[in-house]
Amino acid sequence: xxxxxxxxxxxxxxxxxxxxxxxxxxxxxxxxxxxxxxxxxxxxxxxxxxxxxxxxxxxxxxxxxxxxxxxxxxxxxxxxxxxxxxxxxxxxxxxxxxxxxxxxxxxxxxxxxxxxxxxxxxxxxxxxxxxxxxxxxxxxxxxxxxxxxxxxxxxxxxxxxxxxxxxxxxxxxxxxxxxxxxxxxxxxxxxxxxxxxxxxxxxxxxxxxxxxxxxxxxxxxxxxxxxxxxxxxxxxxxxxxxxxxxxxxxxxxxxxxxxxxxxxxxxxxxxxxxxxxxxxxxxxxxxxxxxxxxxxxxxxxxxxxxxxxxxxxxx
Amino acid sequence: xxxxxxxxxxxxxxxxxxxxxxxxxxxxxxxxxxxxxxxxxxxxxxxxxxxxxxxxxxxxxxxxxxxxxxxxxxxxxxxxxxxxxxxxxxxxxxxxxxxxxxxxxxxxxxxxxxxxxxxxxxxxxxxxxxxxxxxxxxxxxxxxxxxxxxxxxxxxxxxxxxxxxxxxxxxxxxxxxxxxxxxxxxxxxxxxxxxxxxxxxxxxxxxxxxxxxxxxxxxxxxxxxxxxxxxxxxxxxxxxxxxxxxxxxxxxxxxxxxxxxxxxxxxxxxxxxxxxxxxxxxxxxxxxxxxxxxxxxxxxxxxxxxxxxxxxxxx
Ligand code: HEC
Ligand code: HEC
Ligand code: HEC
Ligand code: HEC
Ligand SMILES: [Ca+2]
Ligand SMILES: [Ca+2]
Ligand SMILES: [Ca+2]
Ligand SMILES: [Mg+2]
Numbered sequence: 001x002x003x004x005x006x007x008x009x010x011x012x013x014x015x016x017x018x019x020x021x022x023x024x025x026x027x028x029x030x031x032x033x034x035x036x037x038x039x040x041x042x043x044x045x046x047x048x049x050x051x052x053x054x055x056x057x058x059x060x061x062x063x064x065x066x067x068x069x070x071x072x073x074x075x076x077x078x079x080x081x082x083x084x085x086x087x088x089x090x091x092x093x094x095x096x097x098x099x100x101x102x103x104x105x106x107x108x109x110x111x112x113x114x115x116x117x118x119x120x121x122x123x124x125x126x127x128x129x130x131x132x133x134x135x136x137x138x139x140x141x142x143x144x145x146x147x148x149x150x151x152x153x154x155x156x157x158x159x160x161x162x163x164x165x166x167x168x169x170x171x172x173x174x175x176x177x178x179x180x181x182x183x184x185x186x187x188x189x190x191x192x193x194x195x196x197x198x199x200x201x202x203x204x205x206x207x208x209x210x211x212x213x214x215x216x217x218x219x220x221x222x223x224x225x226x227x228x229x230x231x232x233x234x235x236x237x238x239x240x241x242x243x244x245x246x247x248x249x250x251x252x253x254x255x256x257x258x259x260x261x262x263x264x265x266x267x268x269x270x271x272x273x274x275x276x277x278x279x280x281x282x283x284x285x286x287x288x289x290x291x292x293x294x295x296x297x298x299x300x301x302x303x304x305x306x307x308x309x310x311x312x313x314x315x
Numbered sequence: 316x317x318x319x320x321x322x323x324x325x326x327x328x329x330x331x332x333x334x335x336x337x338x339x340x341x342x343x344x345x346x347x348x349x350x351x352x353x354x355x356x357x358x359x360x361x362x363x364x365x366x367x368x369x370x371x372x373x374x375x376x377x378x379x380x381x382x383x384x385x386x387x388x389x390x391x392x393x394x395x396x397x398x399x400x401x402x403x404x405x406x407x408x409x410x411x412x413x414x415x416x417x418x419x420x421x422x423x424x425x426x427x428x429x430x431x432x433x434x435x436x437x438x439x440x441x442x443x444x445x446x447x448x449x450x451x452x453x454x455x456x457x458x459x460x461x462x463x464x465x466x467x468x469x470x471x472x473x474x475x476x477x478x479x480x481x482x483x484x485x486x487x488x489x490x491x492x493x494x495x496x497x498x499x500x501x502x503x504x505x506x507x508x509x510x511x512x513x514x515x516x517x518x519x520x521x522x523x524x525x526x527x528x529x530x531x532x533x534x535x536x537x538x539x540x541x542x543x544x545x546x547x548x549x550x551x552x553x554x555x556x557x558x559x560x561x562x563x564x565x566x567x568x569x570x571x572x573x574x575x576x577x578x579x580x581x582x583x584x585x586x587x588x589x590x591x592x593x594x595x596x597x598x599x600x601x602x603x604x605x606x607x608x609x610x611x612x613x614x615x616x617x618x619x620x621x622x623x624x625x626x627x628x629x630x
Pocket of ligand 3: 363392418424464
């Protein structure tokens with residue numbers, strides 16, 4: 001028996017495949033996730049910033065939103081977001097449904113008032129039918145929109161990473177170097193914050209425990225929600241699942257590479273200066289956390305109706 | 316025997332399902348079509364403006380490109396584009412492969428020099444493997460990129476429209492009103508320009524034959540290519556396949572509805588003033604041209620490598 005694995009299993013759980021309770025809702029949610037008509041410009045959908053062909057992110061320091069406005073923080077992945085205890089870097093949304101109400105009407109994201117978003121959907125006969133079948137009403141409501149999106153997002157899990165295979169008993173799933181990287185990760189204390197099925201996503205922690213983090217970003221973290229000074233620089237610990245795919249790193253997207261992120265975490269959170277060799281091994285371990293991305297059909301969206309409001313993106 | 320159908324069959328051919336000669340190339344082309352890393356911003360792909368979840372278009376008057384710059388003309392659909400005799404409104408590209416070389420490096424579309432686009436692909440191990448398997452070389456070339464995209468685009472046909480079913484003998488596929496709309500379309504002479512499998516796409520024709528077209532767009536049509544004054548206002552006749560999905564209409568996107576487009580075509584091209592009832596019937600016919608949109612998996616794109624150039628979209 002591998003002692004390291006036994007210790008690991010106590011604090012990290014493998015990602016399980018999604019259980020789909022309501023396939024019609026998931027289908028509707030997928031359409032809405034890819035729906036550019038939910039944006040003021042007509043071209044931005046959830047998938048623009050959380051690209052499911054990539055790592056559920058846009059791989060930008062900060063996102064490009066309505067009229068090319070820069071976002072305030074780095075876009076986190078939607079993969080395995082259902083496993084996070086709260087949503088957003090500062091945790092201001094309790095769950096995925098609550099979260100999904102944000103970006104549509106955010107003026108620097110999709111820029112679309114909810115009343116107009118609902119009017120657009122209500123003008124599209126295909127959507128009216130689908131919502132009616134699922135929610136039993138003729139009048140689409142924003143809570144239904146966000147409920148369907150959340151239900152779809154719950155399917156966006158990434159099981160069967162090499163690390164999970166190792167965790168489940170397959171010795172050959174990871175190399176000796178990767179295992180050693182995990183040992184360093186475990187022994188040096190990363191695991192204190194990056195644990196649970198998401199290796200993160202289950203607590204707020206301060207960035208800069210031992211040494212302050214220098215950032216030009218105005219984001220202040222959890223304090224934005226609690227208004228308490230002691231919560232400044234506390235952010236939801238991000239998942240390390242698929243972290244290979246979710247560059248750049250940190251809430252401000254300032255770290256370009258995993259090497260940089262790991263080096264900084266060692267110093268700022270643990271007061272530890274890793275050697276190049278240690279960094280290399282930890283990064284090798286982090287690459288074993290890439291799981292199977294969900295496969296899905298490209299959704300075909302229902303045609304606009306005669307009265308579907310038309311966007312005017314250069315206004 | 317339906318006499319109208321017999322006349323129709325002489326000049327309009329049904330869309331046939333795509334024959335796929337090289338599935339690996341189609342797969343690669345699909346990935347490239349959805350690949351935002353081919354743009355300077357990192358978020359614009361072919362699919363941004365030719366959204367395959369919609370009608371292969373962005374449904375904007377003119378497109379939104381790099382840094383939110385407006386495009387000069389309305390984006391035509393990629394559905395059935397393989398059946399057009401040349402590509403672009405002014406026909407400046409002979410075929411799909413030649414066309415695909417345009418948008419990547421166009422500063423107001425994807426804004427990405429070809430050398431950089433190729434360097435990005437070359438830095439992504441998954442792509443290097445795929446290109447090697449298909450093209451047999453280690454060095455990716457832009458001609459391979461455009462070849463694969465074109466091969467994918469050839470699969471983007473939309474067979475089995477209700478009109479095609481009627482053409483093939485199914486009397487019930489269209490209603491009496493729709494058939495009457497087609498009769499008006501045929502008898503009044505629309506068919507002179509909108510014929511062939513695409514009901515268009517096989518000749519350049521002047522917009523404003525009888526009465527001049529008023530536009531604020533600087534686009535001058537075929538004259539931009541030939542430099543001949545007599546070619547001003549000649550545009551490739553657009554396909555009417557899936558025209559329900561490809562609003563707004565005309566090269567400048569000035570006509571918001573099909574009713575408007577049909578009314579204008581009657582007056583400007585044929586000197587005919589249709590009654591409201593005639594317009595309604597022609598539009599009803601045009602709706603029968605919506606075919607089955609291609610179903611496909613959402614492509615999963617290969618992860619960036621350590622040296623993949625990172626975009627800097629706000630620079
Ligand atoms: C213009 C870019 C953009 C668009 C469009 C966008 N997002 Fe986001 N998303 C972000 C950014 C940036 C954040 C982080 C914001 C924060 O934490 O304050 C985020 C956060 C999230 C989170 C929280 C993840 C976590 O771990 O905290 C989820 C879930 C999410 N978005 C889903 C969606 C959905 C669903 C849509 C469409 C309805 C959408 N996003 C549209 C950029 C975008
Ligand atoms: C005291 C808590 C804590 C410890 C210990 C800790 N982290 Fe973190 N980690 C965080 C927080 C909080 C963030 C997010 C910081 C931010 O974005 O401002 C983070 C972010 C990261 C990121 C970037 C993820 C992303 O998607 O942006 C990586 C990689 C990472 N940590 C790895 C490590 C490693 C490796 C160690 C051990 C050397 C470690 N962490 C130790 C709390 C911690
Ligand atoms: C920013 C918007 C935008 C992007 C991105 C874009 N296109 Fe286009 N596309 C257009 C516009 C606008 C036209 C019409 C230009 C013209 O005719 O002068 C066009 C024309 C075309 C045509 C010609 C169709 C016809 O009937 O003439 C094809 C095919 C096409 N694009 C495919 C692609 C491919 C492949 C890509 C990616 C490599 C791409 N487009 C990227 C906006 C875009
Ligand atoms: C003499 C040639 C000609 C005739 C006759 C003609 N058209 Fe057109 N049609 C064109 C051209 C050229 C365009 C593109 C004009 C432009 O965009 O500037 C066009 C565009 C259209 C469009 C818009 C398609 C799009 O996607 O933008 C519709 C709809 C249309 N025609 C329908 C008709 C109908 C209905 C008739 C008969 C009443 C008709 N046309 C007669 C040449 C013709
Ligand atoms: Ca719910
Ligand atoms: Ca990131
Ligand atoms: Ca159009
Ligand atoms: Mg070829």
